Amino acid sequence: xxxxxxxxxxxxxxxxLYAPAVTFAGVLALFLAKRIVxxxxxxxxxxxxxxxxxxxxxxxxxxxxxxILASGGAMFVFLLPLPVxxxxxxxxVLQGTVILAVVLFADRMLTGLLAQKAGSAVFGSVSQGVxxxxxxxxxxxxxxxxxxxxxxxxxxxxxxxxxxxxxAVALALQDTLSNFFxxxxxxxxxxxxxxxxxxIEGGFEGYVxxxxxxxxxxxxLANNIIIIPNAKLxxxxxxxxxxxxxxxxxTMEMTMHYDCDLVKAEKILVEVATQVMRSTPGAVKESESxxxxxxxxxxxxxxxxxxxxxxxxxxxxxxxxxxxxxxxxFRKEGYPFPYPTRTLNVESRTVKDLKAVxxxxxxxxx
Numbered sequence: 001x002x003x004x005x006x007x008x009x010x011x012x013x014x015x016x017l018y019a020p021a022v023t024f025a026g027v028l029a030l031f032l033a034k035r036i037v038x039x040x041x042x043x044x045x046x047x048x049x050x051x052x053x054x055x056x057x058x059x060x061x062x063x064x065x066x067x068i069l070a071s072g073g074a075m076f077v078f079l080l081p082l083p084v085x086x087x088x089x090x091x092x093v094l095q096g097t098v099i100l101a102v103v104l105f106a107d108r109m110l111t112g113l114l115a116q117k118a119g120s121a122v123f124g125s126v127s128q129g130v131x132x133x134x135x136x137x138x139x140x141x142x143x144x145x146x147x148x149x150x151x152x153x154x155x156x157x158x159x160x161x162x163x164x165x166x167x168a169v170a171l172a173l174q175d176t177l178s179n180f181f182x183x184x185x186x187x188x189x190x191x192x193x194x195x196x197x198x199x200i201e202g203g204f205e206g207y208v209x210x211x212x213x214x215x216x217x218x219x220x221l222a223n224n225i226i227i228i229p230n231a232k233l234x235x236x237x238x239x240x241x242x243x244x245x246x247x248x249x250x251t252m253e254m255t256m257h258y259d260c261d262l263v264k265a266e267k268i269l270v271e272v273a274t275q276v277m278r279s280t281p282g283a284v285k286e287s288e289s290x291x292x293x294x295x296x297x298x299x300x301x302x303x304x305x306x307x308x309x310x311x312x313x314x315x316x317x318x319x320x321x322x323x324x325x326x327x328x329x330f331r332k333e334g335y336p337f338p339y340p341t342r343t344l345n346v347e348s349r350t351v352k353d354l355k356a357v358x359x360x361x362x363x364x365x366x
Contacts (some may be wrong), residue, residue, distance in 0.1 A: 016182065027072035052113070059108035063101035069124045077088035096147055103143035103286055110135045116196035172307060175231070182230035183213045191238055197312045200228065201236035221313065241312040247284055248312045255300035257338040262301070266291045269332065272325045273305055282314025283307070300338030 038057060045053040070093060077090035111132050192198050192208050198218065199205035206220040216233050218226040228236075241248055244268065254266055273289035287308040295302030309315045330337065 019076055019309045022079060023076040025071050025077055027068060030068045030071070030182045031065075034068065049294065055109055055112040059105050059112060062108075064099055065102045066104070073362075078129065093153060095150055099143050099147050099150070101220055103139055107136050107139045110139065124316060147234050177231075178231040179229050180216045182234045183211065186211055186216070186230060187236055192233075193242075196240055196242040199239040201238070202231065203344060204228070206356075246311040247308060248310075248315060249306060249308045250315050250319075251304040251306050252319060253302070253304055254326070255297060255302050255338050257300055257336045260301075260335050261295060266293075268329055269326065273322065276318065276322045276325050277307065280318055281311050283318055284310055299341045 038061060041057050042054075045057050055165060060142070061105040074090045076093040077086055080086075114132060114135060132144060163177060187194065192211065194208055194211060196208045197206070198208055200218070204218060204220075204226050206218040206224075206226065208216065209219050209225075210217040211230075217227065218230050220226060235334050256262070268290045270289060273291075277287065277289060289307055291303055291305050293301055293303040307315070307318055309318055
Protein backbone atom coordinates (compact mmCIF):
# COMPACT_ATOMS: atom_id res chain seq x y z
CA UNK A 1 0.00 0.00 0.00
CA UNK A 2 2.79 2.36 0.92
CA UNK A 3 4.76 1.53 -2.22
CA UNK A 4 1.69 2.14 -4.36
CA UNK A 5 1.15 5.54 -2.79
CA UNK A 6 4.81 6.38 -3.34
CA UNK A 7 4.55 5.28 -6.94
CA UNK A 8 1.47 7.43 -7.52
CA UNK A 9 3.14 10.38 -5.84
CA UNK A 10 6.24 10.02 -8.05
CA UNK A 11 4.05 9.79 -11.15
CA UNK A 12 2.33 13.01 -10.20
CA UNK A 13 5.65 14.64 -9.33
CA UNK A 14 7.47 13.51 -12.50
CA UNK A 15 6.09 16.27 -14.80
CA UNK A 16 7.27 18.92 -12.36
CA LEU A 17 10.74 17.37 -12.46
CA TYR A 18 11.28 16.87 -16.19
CA ALA A 19 9.22 19.87 -17.40
CA PRO A 20 11.80 22.46 -16.23
CA ALA A 21 14.66 20.40 -17.64
CA VAL A 22 12.98 19.90 -21.01
CA THR A 23 11.97 23.58 -21.14
CA PHE A 24 15.46 24.77 -20.27
CA ALA A 25 17.03 22.44 -22.83
CA GLY A 26 14.59 23.55 -25.53
CA VAL A 27 15.08 27.26 -24.85
CA LEU A 28 18.86 26.82 -24.70
CA ALA A 29 18.84 24.93 -28.04
CA LEU A 30 16.75 27.66 -29.67
CA PHE A 31 19.06 30.41 -28.40
CA LEU A 32 22.14 28.52 -29.65
CA ALA A 33 20.54 27.93 -33.06
CA LYS A 34 19.56 31.60 -33.25
CA ARG A 35 23.09 32.69 -32.33
CA ILE A 36 24.66 30.53 -35.04
CA VAL A 37 22.20 31.60 -37.73
CA UNK A 38 22.42 35.29 -36.85
CA UNK A 39 26.21 35.23 -36.83
CA UNK A 40 26.18 33.92 -40.39
CA UNK A 41 23.47 36.37 -41.44
CA UNK A 42 25.44 39.29 -39.97
CA UNK A 43 28.58 38.21 -41.83
CA UNK A 44 26.63 37.91 -45.09
CA UNK A 45 24.92 41.30 -44.59
CA UNK A 46 28.27 42.99 -43.92
CA UNK A 47 29.53 41.91 -47.34
CA UNK A 48 26.60 43.36 -49.31
CA UNK A 49 26.48 46.95 -50.58
CA UNK A 50 22.90 47.57 -49.41
CA UNK A 51 22.01 48.51 -45.84
CA UNK A 52 18.50 47.13 -45.44
CA UNK A 53 19.79 43.60 -44.74
CA UNK A 54 21.86 44.91 -41.80
CA UNK A 55 18.73 46.62 -40.47
CA UNK A 56 16.78 43.35 -40.70
CA UNK A 57 19.41 41.46 -38.72
CA UNK A 58 19.55 44.12 -36.00
CA UNK A 59 15.77 44.60 -35.85
CA UNK A 60 15.01 40.87 -35.67
CA UNK A 61 17.30 39.97 -32.76
CA UNK A 62 15.30 41.18 -29.73
CA UNK A 63 11.84 40.13 -31.06
CA UNK A 64 13.15 36.60 -31.63
CA UNK A 65 14.45 36.51 -28.06
CA UNK A 66 10.95 37.34 -26.80
CA UNK A 67 9.37 34.64 -28.99
CA ILE A 68 11.88 32.04 -27.76
CA LEU A 69 11.21 32.90 -24.11
CA ALA A 70 7.44 32.87 -24.64
CA SER A 71 7.70 29.51 -26.42
CA GLY A 72 9.64 28.13 -23.48
CA GLY A 73 6.99 29.36 -21.07
CA ALA A 74 4.19 27.82 -23.15
CA MET A 75 6.12 24.54 -23.41
CA PHE A 76 6.53 24.47 -19.64
CA VAL A 77 2.79 24.95 -19.09
CA PHE A 78 1.86 22.30 -21.69
CA LEU A 79 4.17 19.74 -20.05
CA LEU A 80 2.50 20.17 -16.67
CA PRO A 81 -0.77 18.47 -15.82
CA LEU A 82 -2.68 21.74 -15.50
CA PRO A 83 -6.29 22.56 -16.35
CA VAL A 84 -7.32 23.38 -19.92
CA UNK A 85 -7.75 27.00 -18.91
CA UNK A 86 -4.03 27.23 -18.12
CA UNK A 87 -3.12 25.83 -21.53
CA UNK A 88 -5.48 28.34 -23.17
CA UNK A 89 -3.93 31.20 -21.19
CA UNK A 90 -0.42 30.07 -22.14
CA UNK A 91 -1.41 29.94 -25.81
CA UNK A 92 -2.92 33.43 -25.59
CA VAL A 93 0.27 34.76 -23.98
CA LEU A 94 2.36 33.10 -26.71
CA GLN A 95 0.19 34.60 -29.47
CA GLY A 96 0.33 38.02 -27.81
CA THR A 97 4.12 37.75 -27.57
CA VAL A 98 4.35 36.89 -31.26
CA ILE A 99 2.25 39.96 -32.09
CA LEU A 100 4.44 42.09 -29.82
CA ALA A 101 7.55 40.68 -31.53
CA VAL A 102 6.18 41.56 -34.96
CA VAL A 103 5.31 45.08 -33.77
CA LEU A 104 8.79 45.56 -32.33
CA PHE A 105 10.40 44.27 -35.50
CA ALA A 106 8.31 46.56 -37.72
CA ASP A 107 8.97 49.53 -35.42
CA ARG A 108 12.73 49.00 -35.34
CA MET A 109 12.87 48.32 -39.07
CA LEU A 110 10.79 51.32 -40.15
CA THR A 111 12.43 53.78 -37.76
CA GLY A 112 15.85 52.54 -38.87
CA LEU A 113 14.98 53.09 -42.52
CA LEU A 114 13.56 56.51 -41.67
CA ALA A 115 16.74 57.47 -39.82
CA GLN A 116 18.83 56.47 -42.85
CA LYS A 117 16.68 58.46 -45.27
CA ALA A 118 16.45 61.42 -42.92
CA GLY A 119 20.24 61.61 -42.80
CA SER A 120 20.27 62.74 -46.44
CA ALA A 121 17.03 64.76 -46.27
CA VAL A 122 16.56 68.36 -45.35
CA PHE A 123 14.45 67.74 -42.27
CA GLY A 124 15.89 68.72 -38.91
CA SER A 125 16.00 66.52 -35.82
CA VAL A 126 12.58 67.73 -34.67
CA SER A 127 10.94 66.68 -37.93
CA GLN A 128 12.67 63.31 -37.77
CA GLY A 129 11.26 62.86 -34.28
CA VAL A 130 7.75 63.68 -35.51
CA UNK A 131 8.03 61.14 -38.32
CA UNK A 132 9.34 58.44 -36.00
CA UNK A 133 6.54 59.15 -33.54
CA UNK A 134 3.89 58.82 -36.25
CA UNK A 135 5.35 55.58 -37.58
CA UNK A 136 5.69 54.13 -34.08
CA UNK A 137 2.15 55.14 -33.14
CA UNK A 138 0.72 53.54 -36.29
CA UNK A 139 2.61 50.25 -35.78
CA UNK A 140 1.76 49.97 -32.09
CA UNK A 141 -1.88 50.88 -32.70
CA UNK A 142 -2.20 48.26 -35.43
CA UNK A 143 -0.62 45.63 -33.19
CA UNK A 144 -2.97 46.52 -30.32
CA UNK A 145 -6.02 46.17 -32.58
CA UNK A 146 -4.84 42.74 -33.78
CA UNK A 147 -4.29 41.57 -30.19
CA UNK A 148 -7.72 42.80 -29.09
CA UNK A 149 -9.33 40.94 -31.97
CA UNK A 150 -7.31 37.83 -31.01
CA UNK A 151 -8.64 37.74 -27.45
CA UNK A 152 -12.22 38.19 -28.66
CA UNK A 153 -12.80 41.93 -28.16
CA UNK A 154 -14.67 43.50 -31.08
CA UNK A 155 -12.64 46.24 -32.71
CA UNK A 156 -15.43 47.53 -34.96
CA UNK A 157 -16.57 50.25 -32.50
CA UNK A 158 -12.92 51.23 -31.99
CA UNK A 159 -12.36 51.55 -35.74
CA UNK A 160 -15.52 53.62 -36.10
CA UNK A 161 -14.43 55.91 -33.28
CA UNK A 162 -10.97 56.23 -34.80
CA UNK A 163 -12.49 57.14 -38.15
CA UNK A 164 -14.67 59.88 -36.69
CA UNK A 165 -11.86 61.13 -34.48
CA UNK A 166 -9.39 61.17 -37.37
CA UNK A 167 -11.83 63.19 -39.48
CA ALA A 168 -12.29 65.73 -36.70
CA VAL A 169 -8.55 66.01 -36.13
CA ALA A 170 -7.90 66.36 -39.87
CA LEU A 171 -10.42 69.21 -40.13
CA ALA A 172 -9.02 70.95 -37.06
CA LEU A 173 -5.40 70.61 -38.20
CA GLN A 174 -5.96 71.17 -41.90
CA ASP A 175 -3.32 73.89 -42.27
CA THR A 176 -0.82 72.08 -40.07
CA LEU A 177 -1.25 68.82 -41.96
CA SER A 178 -0.97 70.53 -45.35
CA ASN A 179 2.30 72.13 -44.25
CA PHE A 180 3.51 68.80 -42.85
CA PHE A 181 2.86 66.86 -46.05
CA UNK A 182 4.34 69.70 -48.08
CA UNK A 183 7.42 69.34 -45.88
CA UNK A 184 7.50 65.62 -46.71
CA UNK A 185 7.44 66.53 -50.40
CA UNK A 186 10.37 68.90 -49.85
CA UNK A 187 12.30 66.12 -48.10
CA UNK A 188 11.64 63.61 -50.89
CA UNK A 189 11.77 65.74 -54.04
CA UNK A 190 14.34 68.27 -52.69
CA UNK A 191 13.47 71.35 -54.77
CA UNK A 192 15.32 73.31 -52.10
CA UNK A 193 18.08 72.21 -49.76
CA UNK A 194 19.72 73.77 -46.74
CA UNK A 195 22.38 76.18 -47.98
CA UNK A 196 20.82 76.80 -51.40
CA UNK A 197 20.29 80.34 -52.67
CA UNK A 198 16.73 80.57 -53.95
CA UNK A 199 14.25 83.11 -55.23
CA ILE A 200 10.59 82.56 -54.34
CA GLU A 201 7.60 83.88 -56.22
CA GLY A 202 6.77 87.25 -54.69
CA GLY A 203 10.33 88.55 -54.77
CA PHE A 204 11.75 86.73 -51.73
CA GLU A 205 15.31 85.55 -52.16
CA GLY A 206 18.11 84.38 -49.93
CA TYR A 207 19.87 81.37 -48.44
CA VAL A 208 17.81 78.43 -47.16
CA UNK A 209 18.92 77.93 -43.56
CA UNK A 210 16.33 75.40 -42.37
CA UNK A 211 13.54 73.25 -43.81
CA UNK A 212 11.28 72.03 -41.01
CA UNK A 213 8.11 69.96 -40.95
CA UNK A 214 5.94 73.10 -40.93
CA UNK A 215 7.92 75.98 -42.44
CA UNK A 216 11.09 76.89 -44.31
CA UNK A 217 13.43 79.68 -43.20
CA UNK A 218 15.30 81.83 -45.70
CA UNK A 219 17.99 84.36 -44.77
CA UNK A 220 18.10 87.39 -47.05
CA LEU A 221 21.36 89.08 -47.98
CA ALA A 222 20.32 91.88 -45.63
CA ASN A 223 20.41 89.25 -42.83
CA ASN A 224 16.63 89.18 -42.38
CA ILE A 225 14.86 85.86 -41.86
CA ILE A 226 11.82 85.01 -43.99
CA ILE A 227 9.60 82.22 -42.66
CA ILE A 228 7.49 80.60 -45.39
CA PRO A 229 4.90 77.86 -44.65
CA ASN A 230 5.77 74.73 -46.60
CA ALA A 231 2.37 74.60 -48.30
CA LYS A 232 2.87 78.14 -49.62
CA LEU A 233 6.44 77.30 -50.63
CA UNK A 234 5.32 74.31 -52.70
CA UNK A 235 2.57 76.40 -54.30
CA UNK A 236 5.07 79.02 -55.48
CA UNK A 237 7.44 79.21 -58.40
CA UNK A 238 10.95 78.54 -57.04
CA UNK A 239 14.18 79.54 -58.76
CA UNK A 240 17.06 77.62 -57.21
CA UNK A 241 20.39 79.21 -58.17
CA UNK A 242 22.28 76.16 -56.87
CA UNK A 243 20.63 73.61 -59.18
CA UNK A 244 22.02 71.84 -61.10
CA UNK A 245 25.21 73.51 -59.77
CA UNK A 246 26.32 76.79 -58.20
CA UNK A 247 27.80 78.43 -61.31
CA UNK A 248 25.68 81.37 -62.45
CA UNK A 249 25.74 82.89 -65.93
CA UNK A 250 24.31 86.38 -66.37
CA THR A 251 24.18 89.15 -68.97
CA MET A 252 25.15 92.81 -68.76
CA GLU A 253 22.69 94.86 -70.80
CA MET A 254 24.46 97.94 -72.24
CA THR A 255 24.23 100.45 -75.12
CA MET A 256 26.77 101.92 -77.57
CA HIS A 257 26.83 105.12 -79.63
CA TYR A 258 26.05 104.79 -83.34
CA ASP A 259 29.39 106.41 -84.26
CA CYS A 260 31.40 103.58 -82.66
CA ASP A 261 33.16 100.93 -84.74
CA LEU A 262 31.22 97.81 -83.68
CA VAL A 263 33.92 95.35 -84.74
CA LYS A 264 36.60 97.14 -82.73
CA ALA A 265 34.19 97.77 -79.85
CA GLU A 266 33.35 94.07 -79.64
CA LYS A 267 37.02 93.20 -79.43
CA ILE A 268 37.56 95.79 -76.69
CA LEU A 269 34.57 94.54 -74.68
CA VAL A 270 35.77 90.92 -74.84
CA GLU A 271 39.25 92.01 -73.69
CA VAL A 272 37.82 93.99 -70.79
CA ALA A 273 35.48 91.15 -69.79
CA THR A 274 38.34 88.62 -69.91
CA GLN A 275 40.54 90.86 -67.76
CA VAL A 276 37.76 91.37 -65.21
CA MET A 277 36.99 87.65 -65.11
CA ARG A 278 40.63 86.80 -64.46
CA SER A 279 41.15 89.37 -61.70
CA THR A 280 37.84 89.49 -59.81
CA PRO A 281 37.16 87.09 -56.89
CA GLY A 282 34.10 84.93 -57.47
CA ALA A 283 34.41 84.79 -61.26
CA VAL A 284 34.73 81.56 -63.23
CA LYS A 285 38.18 82.39 -64.53
CA GLU A 286 38.36 79.70 -67.20
CA SER A 287 35.05 80.70 -68.85
CA GLU A 288 34.98 82.77 -72.04
CA SER A 289 32.95 85.99 -72.31
CA UNK A 290 31.30 87.13 -75.52
CA UNK A 291 29.25 90.05 -76.86
CA UNK A 292 25.93 90.01 -78.71
CA UNK A 293 24.48 93.13 -80.39
CA UNK A 294 20.70 92.88 -80.50
CA UNK A 295 18.80 96.20 -80.61
CA UNK A 296 18.55 99.34 -82.79
CA UNK A 297 17.65 101.96 -80.19
CA UNK A 298 16.55 105.56 -80.64
CA UNK A 299 20.03 106.91 -79.87
CA UNK A 300 22.20 103.84 -79.39
CA UNK A 301 22.78 100.18 -80.24
CA UNK A 302 21.90 97.71 -77.50
CA UNK A 303 24.12 94.75 -76.72
CA UNK A 304 24.67 92.07 -74.05
CA UNK A 305 27.91 90.86 -72.49
CA UNK A 306 27.72 87.36 -71.00
CA UNK A 307 29.74 86.74 -67.84
CA UNK A 308 29.89 83.78 -65.43
CA UNK A 309 30.15 83.77 -61.63
CA UNK A 310 30.97 80.94 -59.24
CA UNK A 311 27.64 81.50 -57.48
CA UNK A 312 24.77 83.97 -57.60
CA UNK A 313 25.97 86.52 -55.05
CA UNK A 314 29.30 86.91 -56.88
CA UNK A 315 27.56 88.58 -59.82
CA UNK A 316 27.21 91.86 -57.91
CA UNK A 317 30.97 92.39 -57.62
CA UNK A 318 31.54 91.27 -61.23
CA UNK A 319 29.00 93.81 -62.55
CA UNK A 320 30.60 96.52 -60.42
CA UNK A 321 34.10 95.85 -61.70
CA UNK A 322 33.00 95.37 -65.30
CA UNK A 323 31.15 98.70 -65.50
CA UNK A 324 34.16 100.55 -64.11
CA UNK A 325 36.54 98.84 -66.51
CA UNK A 326 34.34 99.46 -69.57
CA UNK A 327 33.95 103.16 -68.78
CA UNK A 328 37.71 103.61 -68.29
CA UNK A 329 38.55 101.75 -71.52
CA PHE A 330 35.96 103.61 -73.63
CA ARG A 331 37.24 106.97 -72.37
CA LYS A 332 40.78 105.91 -73.21
CA GLU A 333 39.74 104.89 -76.73
CA GLY A 334 37.76 108.13 -77.17
CA TYR A 335 34.44 106.33 -77.66
CA PRO A 336 31.44 108.64 -77.06
CA PHE A 337 28.80 107.51 -74.62
CA PRO A 338 25.22 107.56 -75.96
CA TYR A 339 22.76 110.15 -74.65
CA PRO A 340 19.09 110.50 -75.60
CA THR A 341 18.76 112.86 -78.66
CA ARG A 342 15.85 114.16 -80.70
CA THR A 343 15.91 115.53 -84.27
CA LEU A 344 13.10 117.92 -85.29
CA ASN A 345 12.23 118.46 -88.95
CA VAL A 346 10.61 121.94 -89.33
CA GLU A 347 9.40 123.41 -92.64
CA SER A 348 11.03 126.70 -93.81
CA ARG A 349 7.66 128.46 -93.89
CA THR A 350 7.16 127.61 -90.23
CA VAL A 351 10.62 128.99 -89.43
CA LYS A 352 9.75 132.31 -91.14
CA ASP A 353 6.50 132.52 -89.20
CA LEU A 354 8.37 131.89 -85.93
CA LYS A 355 10.89 134.63 -86.77
CA ALA A 356 8.10 137.06 -87.48
CA VAL A 357 6.43 136.27 -84.18
CA UNK A 358 9.74 136.61 -82.32
CA UNK A 359 10.53 139.94 -83.99
CA UNK A 360 12.48 139.59 -87.19
CA UNK A 361 15.61 137.52 -86.69
CA UNK A 362 14.80 136.86 -83.11
CA UNK A 363 17.34 139.27 -81.65
CA UNK A 364 16.81 140.07 -78.00
CA UNK A 365 15.03 136.82 -77.45
CA UNK A 366 16.09 133.61 -75.81
